[in-house]
Every structure is written in C-alpha cells, then in structure tokens.
Amino acid sequence: MTAADPISYLRDAFSGRRVLLTGHTGFKGGWAALWLKRLGAEVTGVALPPDDPRGFFEAAKLARIVDHRIGDIRQPTAFADLVKDIDAELVVHMAAQALVRKSYEEPLDTYLTNVVGTAAVLDAARRMPSLKGALVITSDKCYENREWVWGYRENDPMGGADPYSSSKGCTELLVSAYRRSFFSSPDSPLLASARAGNVFGGGDWSQDRLIPDIMKAALGGAKVVIRNPASIRPWQHVLEPVYGYLLLGARLISRDRAFAEGWNFGPDPDGVVTVETLADCIQAAWGPGGARFEFGEAKTGPHEASVLRLDSTKAKTLLGWGPALSVDDAVRLTVAWHKAAAAGADMRKFSEAQIADYEKSIARRNSRPTHNV
Ligand SMILES: NC(=O)c1ccc[n+]([C@@H]2O[C@H](COP(=O)([O-])OP(=O)(O)OC[C@H]3O[C@@H](n4cnc5c(N)ncnc54)[C@H](O)[C@@H]3O)[C@@H](O)[C@H]2O)c1
Incomplete structure (x- = not known):
C-alpha cells in the first residue's frame, strides 16, 4: 500500500486527525504543517514566535491555516496548560x-x-486521552561521530562532541527511557524518533547555516565566507525527511508497534558531498548575479565533525521511504523558492505547488522497480 500509492495512504492516515506539531514557526516545522494541512489533518502548532519575517511561517501565512499557539517548552507547567485542550492523536x-x-x-x-x-512535550503528550503516537525529531548528529566513511545505523551509540549534537544524543536516550517507562504497555501510545541529515529548502533564514547564508548573500549581492569547504555532509531537501516523518507518523497512528523505534532518513550517496560542491551547485542554479564565495580555512571555528553519513536502509526497507530528488533538483527547488519570494509571489501557493511536484516525484520514484532496495 505505502509503496504503490503512498500519498493516498498518507491522506487516509491523516485526514481529520488532530496533530500537535511543535516548532511550526521554524523551517522544517513550517513545511510539515503545510503538508499535514494538505493531507487533511487538523494541526495545532506550538512554538516561539518566528525569528525572521522572511521565514517559511510568515511567507506561507501559516497562522491563517493552523491553530497557532505561542508557547515555551522550557516551561513545562505553562506548556502543559497551553495544550491540555488539544487531545491530539499524534x-x-x-x-x-x-x-x-x-x-x-x-x-x-x-x-x-x-x-x-x-521531556515536557512527552509528559504533556502522554496525558492526552486519544494519543496514538508521538514522534520526536532529533538529528544525524545524535550519533557518536567517529569520523569514519560508513553511514551511522540506528543501533550505533549516541554521543556528540558539541552541545547541540550531545543534546540530541541525550534526547534520544530520554526518548528510549520514556518509551520503556510510559509508552510500552499493550494499550499505550507509541513513541518513535527520527534522525535526518542537513536539510535545506525554501524559507530557512537561520544564522550560520550554509544555504541560508548563500541565499542571503545572493539576494543582497554580497560575499559569503564558506567555512570548512571540504567537510562532507548528508544534504537533502526538507521535503525528503518530512515525507519520512509522515510515513512514520501514519504507522504510529495505526498503532503498529514495530515502528516505535529510532529511524534514519538520510540522502542517497549522491547527496553526501562536500560543502564546496554544494556551494558550487547553488551558484550554477542561481545563474548570473549569485553570491560570491570566499572559502575559509578549514577548522577556523569551533569543532564540527568533518564526515557524517547516515545509513537509511531500515527506512527504505521497512517504511518504503527513499529520497526522490537529486541534489541538483533540491538546489533548483530552493533557489526557485527564494527567487519567487523575492519577487513577491504568493508563497503559500508556491510552496503547495512544490509539495505537489514532490508528491509526483515520489510516485515516479516508486514506479521504478528497484526503488525499495
Ligand atoms: N535543519 C536541519 O538541517 C536539521 C537537521 C537535523 C535535525 N534538525 C532538527 O529538526 C528540527 C527542526 O529544525 P529546523 O531547522 O526547522 O529549526 P528552526 O530553528 O528553523 O526551528 C526551530 C523551531 O523550534 C521552536 N523553538 C525553539 N525553542 C523553543 C522553545 N523553547 N519553546 C518552543 N518552541 C521552541 C522555534 O520557535 C521554531 O519554531 C529540530 O529538532 C532540529 O534539531 C534540523
């Protein structure tokens, strides 16, 4: 079912479902909110106010289509109070x-x-009477990075040399403890986690991220310093992991306990390239007038891992998930989004059209006989 017609499967799974999504004012959360709405879900979003008026949330005017609530997950009591009327299913x-x-x-x-x-989100979630599942988004950086060439698998040890990576490793340990403590009896809801790669796409304006920095420089005609150009990262368009989260969320809604685990959603080998290769690819897609680059010396800033790959065999084999876009396609979508936003297009419609095209890419990929290997 999922392999043959995954979008109908997702529509059936999400139509009319109450979904609580945290982080909907951010980049990935904004795309996830729009796609969930398209699938017919009733979405309540809880997050801090958007940081940048040019970001996805404001550009796509999401406050008009989701139940938009401002809340702070660092304040567990106030957060629990804010969401107590929602009774989400996912x-x-x-x-x-x-x-x-x-x-x-x-x-x-x-x-x-x-x-x-x-912990605050999961505590509030487990008190929701209709809850069927919870999905926590962590990161590829949750694994103890050994700087090796192989992709990390779901059963590799957690770790992290910097506070962000380590906080995501800690989050995975917390999810594992919560699953065993509160989400494992036969009638309890399910708990899963998802780890994706370096994501890019329209509407990300975060500081110190490669693609947002290049987009800002291209639009302002400025120069951008590219740190650590030789670092290798698993790059992917935002819709690729969001598609994986939706497939996994649908399994949780249907209470399929085999899916209540950790899952990797990384790119195929062609998406695992150096920072310099990706920057060049963006330059080519932008055409004349793009950002000018200055390649910084490697390791000028605080430590960041230089090699990071994810092994997504499990998601491909058991969820029927897999990347549907090449790096060139992903870059083209991103450049097109930012050019359209700069030209004053209706970015809700534009983003919905990109999701619709992506759904067609999934269908094309699934019609290839070897896609699931
Ligand atoms: N973007 C990537 O390349 C990438 C890669 C791997 C994992 N991730 C993970 O995916 C998730 C989304 O990332 P993103 O790129 O969209 O990030 P983002 O910074 O664009 O968005 C973060 C969201 O979290 C909300 N938030 C932050 N602090 C909060 C608080 N105290 N209370 C309530 N809400 C709060 C913000 O308001 C925003 O809505 C994160 O968990 C991130 O760690 C992102």
Whole structure:
C-alpha cells in the first residue's frame, strides 16, 4: 500500500486527525504543517514566535491555516496548560535550539530546550486521552561521530562532541527511557524518533547555516565566507525527511508497534558531498548575479565533525521511504523558492505547488522497480 500509492495512504492516515506539531514557526516545522494541512489533518502548532519575517511561517501565512499557539517548552507547567485542550492523536515534536554554533554560545539553553523541553512535550503528550503516537525529531548528529566513511545505523551509540549534537544524543536516550517507562504497555501510545541529515529548502533564514547564508548573500549581492569547504555532509531537501516523518507518523497512528523505534532518513550517496560542491551547485542554479564565495580555512571555528553519513536502509526497507530528488533538483527547488519570494509571489501557493511536484516525484520514484532496495 505505502509503496504503490503512498500519498493516498498518507491522506487516509491523516485526514481529520488532530496533530500537535511543535516548532511550526521554524523551517522544517513550517513545511510539515503545510503538508499535514494538505493531507487533511487538523494541526495545532506550538512554538516561539518566528525569528525572521522572511521565514517559511510568515511567507506561507501559516497562522491563517493552523491553530497557532505561542508557547515555551522550557516551561513545562505553562506548556502543559497551553495544550491540555488539544487531545491530539499524534504529537510531532520538532521544536529545538537547532544550531551547532549557537550551542557553543548558549550550551545551557540548548540542553534546557532540547532535552528538558522534550521531556515536557512527552509528559504533556502522554496525558492526552486519544494519543496514538508521538514522534520526536532529533538529528544525524545524535550519533557518536567517529569520523569514519560508513553511514551511522540506528543501533550505533549516541554521543556528540558539541552541545547541540550531545543534546540530541541525550534526547534520544530520554526518548528510549520514556518509551520503556510510559509508552510500552499493550494499550499505550507509541513513541518513535527520527534522525535526518542537513536539510535545506525554501524559507530557512537561520544564522550560520550554509544555504541560508548563500541565499542571503545572493539576494543582497554580497560575499559569503564558506567555512570548512571540504567537510562532507548528508544534504537533502526538507521535503525528503518530512515525507519520512509522515510515513512514520501514519504507522504510529495505526498503532503498529514495530515502528516505535529510532529511524534514519538520510540522502542517497549522491547527496553526501562536500560543502564546496554544494556551494558550487547553488551558484550554477542561481545563474548570473549569485553570491560570491570566499572559502575559509578549514577548522577556523569551533569543532564540527568533518564526515557524517547516515545509513537509511531500515527506512527504505521497512517504511518504503527513499529520497526522490537529486541534489541538483533540491538546489533548483530552493533557489526557485527564494527567487519567487523575492519577487513577491504568493508563497503559500508556491510552496503547495512544490509539495505537489514532490508528491509526483515520489510516485515516479516508486514506479521504478528497484526503488525499495
Ligand atoms: N535543519 C536541519 O538541517 C536539521 C537537521 C537535523 C535535525 N534538525 C532538527 O529538526 C528540527 C527542526 O529544525 P529546523 O531547522 O526547522 O529549526 P528552526 O530553528 O528553523 O526551528 C526551530 C523551531 O523550534 C521552536 N523553538 C525553539 N525553542 C523553543 C522553545 N523553547 N519553546 C518552543 N518552541 C521552541 C522555534 O520557535 C521554531 O519554531 C529540530 O529538532 C532540529 O534539531 C534540523
């Protein structure tokens, strides 16, 4: 069913479902909210106010289509109070302090948001009478990075050398303890976690992220310093992991206990490229007038892992998930989104059209006989 017609499967799974999504004012959460609405879900979003008026939430005018609530997951009692009337069937927890560099400046706040905040969300979730499942979004950086060439698998050890990565490793340990303590009896809801790669797409304006920095420089005609150009990362368009989260969320809603685990959603090998290769690819897609690059010396800033790959065999084999876009396609979608936003297009419609095209890409990918291998 999922492999043959995954979008109908998702529509059946989500239509009319009450979904509580944290982090909907952020980049990934914004795309997830729009896609969930398209699938017919009733979405309540809880997050801090959006940081940037050009970001996805404001651009797509999401406050008009979701039940938009401002709340702080670092304040468990106030958060529980804010969501107590929702009685969601699925909770998708994306809210986080999501930046490695900021985690060096604000380590305490990073742990408070990412670890204690996740406990606050799960505690509120498990008190919801209709809850069928909860999905916590962590990161590829949750694994202890050995700087090796192989992809990390779901059963590799957690770790993290910087506060952000370690906070995500801690979040995974917390999820595991909550699953065994509160989400494992036969009639209890299910709890899963998801780890994706370096995500990009329209509407991300975060500080110190490669693609947002290049987009800002391209639109302002400025120069951008590319740190650590030789670092290898698993790059992917935002819709690729969000598709994985939806497939996994649908399994949780149907109470399929085999799916209440950790899952990787990383790109295929062609998406695992150096920072410099991706920057060049963006330059080519932008065409004349794009950002000018200055390649910084490697390792000029605080430590960041230089090699990171994810092994997504489990999601491909058991969920029928898999990347549907090449890196070039992903870059083209991102550049097109930012050019359209700069030109004053209706970005809700534009983003919905990108989701519709992506759904067609999934169908094309699924019609290839070897897609599930
Ligand atoms: N973007 C990536 O490349 C990437 C890669 C791997 C994992 N992730 C994870 O995916 C999730 C979403 O990332 P993103 O890129 O959309 O981040 P983002 O920074 O764009 O959005 C973060 C969201 O979390 C909310 N938030 C932050 N602190 C909060 C608090 N104290 N209370 C309530 N809400 C709070 C923000 O308001 C925002 O809505 C995060 O968990 C992140 O760690 C992102």
